[in-house]
Amino acid sequence: MKTASDYRILDETRQRVTVRFEGNELLLREGENLAAELLAAGIAPFRRTPVSGAPRNPFCMMGACFDCLVEIDGVTRQACMTEVADGMVISMPASRRTDDA
Numbered sequence: 001m002k003t004a005s006d007y008r009i010l011d012e013t014r015q016r017v018t019v020r021f022e023g024n025e026l027l028l029r030e031g032e033n034l035a036a037e038l039l040a041a042g043i044a045p046f047r048r049t050p051v052s053g054a055p056r057n058p059f060c061m062m063g064a065c066f067d068c069l070v071e072i073d074g075v076t077r078q079a080c081m082t083e084v085a086d087g088m089v090i091s092m093p094a095s096r097r098t099d100d101a
């Protein structure tokens with residue numbers, strides 16, 4: 001996981017809330033776009049592909065590519081379509097093969 005980010009927060013007036021990503025505590029701006037906040041916090045990758053394990057990060061930021069999938073409180077969701085809320089527990093989605101059922 002990266003520790004520095006190439007992205008900067010422009011509006012620092014929003015209240016920050018505590019969320020966890022892969023067990024690491026983060027202070028993100030409440031109500032802001034989750035994908036943008038995770039990128040600004042230096043989180044990478046968001047997930048890995050099920051077949052090759054290749055790292056993936058947000059690409060389109062508009063709900064089309066699904067490269068931003070994360071697991072939030074046990075439910076797999078698109079980070080770019082989700083607002084930051086206090087207490088979110090976020091992790092990389094578990095790899096699931098179709099023949100695992």
Ligand code: FES
Nearest residue numbers: 061063065066080
């Ligand atoms: S970044 Fe493409 S769906 Fe979220």
